[in-house]
Amino acid sequence: xxxxxxxxxxxxxxxxxxxxxxxxxxxxxxxxxxxxxxxxxxxxxxxxxxxxxxxxxxxxxxxxxxxxxxxxxxxxxxxxxxxxxxxxxxxxxxxxxxxxxxxxxxxxxxxxxxxxxxxxxxxxxxxxxxxxxxxxxxxxxxxxxxxxxxxxxxxxxxxxxxxxxxxxxxxx
Numbered sequence: 001x002x003x004x005x006x007x008x009x010x011x012x013x014x015x016x017x018x019x020x021x022x023x024x025x026x027x028x029x030x031x032x033x034x035x036x037x038x039x040x041x042x043x044x045x046x047x048x049x050x051x052x053x054x055x056x057x058x059x060x061x062x063x064x065x066x067x068x069x070x071x072x073x074x075x076x077x078x079x080x081x082x083x084x085x086x087x088x089x090x091x092x093x094x095x096x097x098x099x100x101x102x103x104x105x106x107x108x109x110x111x112x113x114x115x116x117x118x119x120x121x122x123x124x125x126x127x128x129x130x131x132x133x134x135x136x137x138x139x140x141x142x143x144x145x146x147x148x149x150x151x152x153x154x155x156x157x158x159x160x161x162x163x164x165x166x167x168x169x170x171x172x
Contacts, residue, residue: 001021004017005017025044028044097114099114099116099119100114100115101115101116101119101123102115102116102118102119104116105117105118105119108120108131108133108134109133110132110133111131111133111134112129112131112132112133113131117134120133120134120136121134121136124136
C-alpha cells in the first residue's frame with residue numbers, strides 16, 4: 001500500500017487508497033475486536049513515540065544503595081558543619097596572656113622572656129640575648145648598631161677634617 005500511495009499522481013487515486021485502508025481496518029476490527037485495555041492504543045490510531053528511559057533499567061538494589069549513600073553524605077555534611085561551628089566558638093573564646101612589662105599587648109607564645117614583640121626587642125638588645133619566638137638575634141643587632149655607630153663617627157671625623165682643611169685653605 002505504501003508503494004501505491006507513493007506513486008499516486010492525483011487526489012482521486014489517494015482517496016481510493018485511503019478507502020481501501022479504511023475497509024481493511026474495519027474488517028480487522030470485526031475479526032479481532034477493539035482492545036479493552038485502555039493503556040494500549042490500537043495500531044490504526046496515531047501513536048506518539050516514547051523513548052525508553054535509561055533510568056528504568058536500574059534495579060531496586062542500586063536505588064537503595066544510592067539512597068543510603070545520599071544519607072551518609074548528608075550525615076557527613078552535618079558533622080562538618082558542627083565541627084566548623086565548634087572551631088569558630090573555640091577561636092572566639094581564645095584568650096591571650098598579656099605582656100608582663102607593658103600590660104597592653106599580648107605576649108608571644110614562644111617568647112623566652114614572656115613579653116610582647118616590642119618589649120622583647122628592647123630587652124634582647126639590653127641583655128644581648130636572642131629570642132627564638134620573635135626571631136630576634138640580639139648579638140647581631142648589637143654588632144650592627146656598634147658598626148653603624150663607628151662608621152657614623154668616622155664620617156663625622158672626616159667631615160670635621162675636611163672643614164678644617166677648607167678653612168685653612170681659605171685663610172691662606
